[in-house]
Amino acid sequence: MKKPELLAPAGDFEKLQMAIAYGADAVYVGGKDYSLRANAKNFDLPGLKKAIDYAHSKNAKVYVSVNIFAHNMDFVGLKEYLLALKLMGVDAVIVADLGVLRVARQVEGLEIHISTQANVTNYQSALLYKELGASRVILARELSLGDIREINNQIAAHESAPFETEVFVHGAMCVSYSGRCLMSNYMAQGRDSNRGDCAQPCRWKYHLMEEMRPGEYLPVYEDERGTHIFNSKDLCMVEYIPELVASGVSSLKIEGRMKTAYYVAMVTKAYREAIDDYFTSKALYDSKKDYYMQQISKTGHRDLFTGFYLNKAIDGQNLTNTVYNNTQEFLGVVIGYDPGSGLALVEQRNKFSVGDKVEFVKANGGFTQVVTEMYDAEGTPLSTAPHPQQKIKIKTTAPVEEFDIVRIMQ
Numbered sequence: 246m247k248k249p250e251l252l253a254p255a256g257d258f259e260k261l262q263m264a265i266a267y268g269a270d271a272v273y274v275g276g277k278d279y280s281l282r283a284n285a286k287n288f289d290l291p292g293l294k295k296a297i298d299y300a301h302s303k304n305a306k307v308y309v310s311v312n313i314f315a316h317n318m319d320f321v322g323l324k325e326y327l328l329a330l331k332l333m334g335v336d337a338v339i340v341a342d343l344g345v346l347r348v349a350r351q352v353e354g355l356e357i358h359i360s361t362q363a364n365v366t367n368y369q370s371a372l373l374y375k376e377l378g379a380s381r382v383i384l385a386r387e388l389s390l391g392d393i394r395e396i397n398n399q400i401a402a403h404e405s406a407p408f409e410t411e412v413f414v415h416g417a418m419c420v421s422y423s424g425r426c427l428m429s430n431y432m433a434q435g436r437d438s439n440r441g442d443c444a445q446p447c448r449w450k451y452h453l454m455e456e457m458r459p460g461e462y463l464p465v466y467e468d469e470r471g472t473h474i475f476n477s478k479d480l481c482m483v484e485y486i487p488e489l490v491a492s493g494v495s496s497l498k499i500e501g502r503m504k505t506a507y508y509v510a511m512v513t514k515a516y517r518e519a520i521d522d523y524f525t526s527k528a529l530y531d532s533k534k535d536y537y538m539q540q541i542s543k544t545g546h547r548d549l550f551t552g553f554y555l556n557k558a559i560d561g562q563n564l565t566n567t568v569y570n571n572t573q574e575f576l577g578v579v580i581g582y583d584p585g586s587g588l589a590l591v592e593q594r595n596k597f598s599v600g601d602k603v604e605f606v607k608a609n610g611g612f613t614q615v616v617t618e619m620y621d622a623e624g625t626p627l628s629t630a631p632h633p634q635q636k637i638k639i640k641t642t643a644p645v646e647e648f649d650i651v652r653i654m655q
Contacts, residue, residue, distance in 0.1 A: 246490055248524050249497050252308070252411065253513045256287070256502035261296050261307075263510040263578075266648035267608050268517025271306035272296075273339060275502060278326065279311040279319065290326075294333045306336035311349070312360040315342045324348050331355045337380070350378045361385060361413065366392070368399035371410070375400075381409035381495065386418065386480075389556045390492050397493030409495035415512055415541075416500025418477040418552060481549040483515055483537045486523045486530065488554075507575040507594075508544045510650060514608060515540040543652070576603060579649040580636070588620070588638040589645045595653075598629040602654040605645055613654055614642045 253269035255261035264272050274296060275287045288296055293309065300307045309330055313319060323345065330338060331352050340346050341360035349357050358381040359365060359374045365382045374382050384393060393412060400408050454462055480500070482489060489497060497520070499512055515537045523530035541549075576597050581590035589605075597603065597616065604613045618640035619627045630637050639651075 246524075247495070248520065249490060249494055250306075250411075251513065251516055251520060252496050252498040253509055254416075254499055254502040254504065255296070255509070256504070258288070258292065258296060258299075260502075260504075260506045260509045261300065263506045263648060264513050265300060265303045265305045267510045267514040269305060269513050271308060271336065271496070272300060273308040273310060273498075273502075275310045276326070279313050279315075279323065279345075290329055290333075293330065293335070297333050297335055301334065308337045308339055308358060309335050310339045310360070311345055312339050312341040312362055313345070314362070315344050320344065320348065324351060327352045327355060339383070346377060346379070356380050358411065359383060368396045368403070371396060371400055371408070372403055375404065375408050380407075381411055383411040383413075383498065384494075386413055387553050388412075390485075390488050390554050391556070393492040393494060401493075410493070411496035411498055412489070412492075412494050413480060413500055413552075414482040414489065414497045415480055415516065416504075417547070418480050477547075478550045479547040480552045481538075481541060481546075482551060482554060483519050483541060484534050485551065485554065486519050487527065490523070505545070505575070506578070507650060507652075510648075511540060511544045511606070514606075517608075574653040576651040576653055577630075577637075579605075579645045579647060579651070581647065582641075582645050584644060587640055588618075589641045589649075590622075591637055591639055591651055593630045593635045593637055594633055596629065596631045597651075597653060599627070604652050604654050605641065605643070606650040606652060607646070608648070611649075612643050616640075 250270045251268060252271045252273060253264035253267075255264050255272040255274045261272050261274065274293070276293060277287050277289050293307075297307045311323075311327070315323075327338065327349055331354060335355075337356040337358045338349055339358045339360050340349055341362035346357065346359075349355055357379045359379045361383040363370075363374070363382070364385045365371055365374065366385045366388060371382045371384075384396065388396075393410065397410055400410070454460070482497075497516065499509075499516065501508060501512070518533070518540075519530060519537050522533055574595050576595050577591040577593040579589050580592050582588070583590075599616050599619055601616050602613060603616055605611050616639060619630060620638040621627055622636045622638070624638075627637060
């Protein structure tokens with residue numbers, strides 16, 4: 246069995262650093278243009294160069310999303326942009342539109358991955374994209390494990406050269422087919438979900454209006470079927486790593502370029518441990534399933550389900566609300582440590598105080614302690630840290646290092 250790549254989202258440079266620190270083999274990012282997450286911070290060209298250089302220094306790969314469905318105007322400057330990415334050393338670009346694919350093929354040596362938005366649901370489509378110059382397809386989210394296994398078996402039977410498949414294993418699901426949604430265009434004028442600006446109308450609460458009574462809104466009464474009729478639960482496959490590996494996929498992808506650095510770190514950590522534990526021993530992996538789920542439950546998420554992997558999306562909608570579950574509060578990130586004084590320099594994110602019991606989470610392991618001493622950057626003692634992004638020093642009971650996370654114990 247080949248260990249699959251763990252691919253994590255990186256909406257900005259901090260998230261990229263956290264994803265890599267917590268075990269991602271590769272990250273996917275978006276530029277300021279041509280990407281389907283226009284409201285993420287994203288990267289300008291100098292930022293992309295910095296990101297690629299940093300990732301490569303940590304033996305991680307960077308894939309850049311160029312996955313809009315392009316209009317004529319979008320091709321102005323596209324080839325120059327792709328050439329710039331190639332010269333920076335990008336490991337691949339992710340494309341959905343055939344026109345963008347055609348231009349990408351004109352940049353010699355540029356590796357191309359086909360986005361899930363291309364809706365690849367069969368091996369013939371996958372093989373065609375290989376013939377068109379792609380090295381990987383990100384399969385449609387509507388496939389079962391059996392479907393995916395058949396696609397990979399057929400690819401292996403037809404092709405001697407390597408050709409990879411990638412699947413989403415965790416994160417938000419879209420009400421429309423593999424994310425190709427038109428609702429936003431119609432309901433939030435100018436917010437084209439296929440060009441990076443989705444307003445997420447699938448998360449809204451709706452009323453009915455009868456044709457002969459315009460302007461009279463009828464409530465969708467909440468009963469056992471609920472009111473949030475489009476609102477999908479979040480995908481989670483951490484309990485099915487053996488089945489994913491057996492399906493033959495090359496890369497396991499976490500959704501979430503718009504999520505927090507804390508979310509990216511903790512979900513990446515859970516999947517990193519799950520994959521590594523399984524390749525160490527299936528018995529070890531099986532014994533820790535509850536632990537993986539506990540770690541994921543400490544991030545902000547909607548209710549979880551297994552998507553279409555187990556043949557159909559059973560009970561896949563949260564019909565009553567769009568509230569995130571969150572059992573743990575993110576307090577800060579370690580940015581430095583002085584072994585002489587035992588003081589950790591922490592960039593604070595949420596309020597906490599002397600006397601609070603906290604957990605220091607590391608890429609491997611961690612520890613808990615009570616906060617006994619806390620100082621500002623100038624060394625003045627503090628009883629509480631109320632200001633987000635304030636840099637404070639905390640006395641720790643064990644050594645810590647950059648990118649360790651501090652969270653409240655509950």
